[in-house]
Amino acid sequence: MITFHMERITEEHRKEIEDFFKAYWGDDRMVYSHGEYICSELEGFIAHDRESIVGAVTYYDHNRTGTREIISLDSLIERKGVGGQLMELVENDALSNDFQELCLVTTNDNVHALSFYQKRGYRLVEIKHNAVDQCRKKKPAIPLTGTNGIEIRDEWLMKKTIVKK
Numbered sequence: 001m002i003t004f005h006m007e008r009i010t011e012e013h014r015k016e017i018e019d020f021f022k023a024y025w026g027d028d029r030m031v032y033s034h035g036e037y038i039c040s041e042l043e044g045f046i047a048h049d050r051e052s053i054v055g056a057v058t059y060y061d062h063n064r065t066g067t068r069e070i071i072s073l074d075s076l077i078e079r080k081g082v083g084g085q086l087m088e089l090v091e092n093d094a095l096s097n098d099f100q101e102l103c104l105v106t107t108n109d110n111v112h113a114l115s116f117y118q119k120r121g122y123r124l125v126e127i128k129h130n131a132v133d134q135c136r137k138k139k140p141a142i143p144l145t146g147t148n149g150i151e152i153r154d155e156w157l158m159k160k161t162i163v164k165k
């Protein structure tokens with residue numbers, strides 16, 4: 001049985017989390033059409049098994065608009081609850097800090113993420129056509145096609161309103 005525990009990212013985790021992103025994505029720089037982020041420097045939560053990080057979510061707080069943006073979400077042991085639990089942690093923490101909205105960007109090839117996020121209450125609010133072409137100019141390593149063979153071109157912006165119960 002796979003067991004893992006969740007914890008908030010602290011300064012002690014910075015090197016391990018940087019290695020996690022480099023191993024998984026090649027580097028820890030996330031480039032969107034609206035901005036760039038170094039994931040290993042962001043706030044977030046990790047899932048840990050006995051040996052290493054098996055999942056991570058990072059976010060950036062837009063305090064002016066009261067929106068928390070999910071910058072990255074990755075799970076190495078899929079369909080065991082890691083991704084869902086990381087999202088729950090971020091959302092509960094956002095509520096505790098008086099954020100009213102969560103937002104995130106995914107890309108048009110990621111139909112799995114589209115389903116995953118919709119099941120968790122996120123709605124597609126904007127499609128930025130060819131936005132990834134712009135991002136690729138800043139980060140040429142962004143692949144041309146996704147694992148499913150779909151050309152990666154557009155950004156999908158998704159949002160969820162959260163309320164205290």
Ligand SMILES: CC(C)(COP(=O)(O)OP(=O)(O)OC[C@H]1O[C@@H](n2cnc3c(N)ncnc32)[C@H](O)[C@@H]1OP(=O)(O)O)[C@@H](O)C(=O)NCCC(=O)NCCS
Pocket residue numbers: 073074075076077078079080081082083084085104105106107110112113115116119
């Ligand atoms: C999207 C992603 C984070 C999901 O992570 P995950 O760990 O598989 O997420 P979960 O296990 O919580 O949920 C996935 C599915 O497994 C199901 N599941 C959870 N625990 C399960 C279990 N023990 N047995 C069977 N199914 C289970 C969930 O119900 C969920 O299905 P649903 O979406 O239809 O409700 C992961 O697929 C991933 O890292 N993808 C690559 C990176 C990526 O695309 N990130 C998003 C970019 S914006």
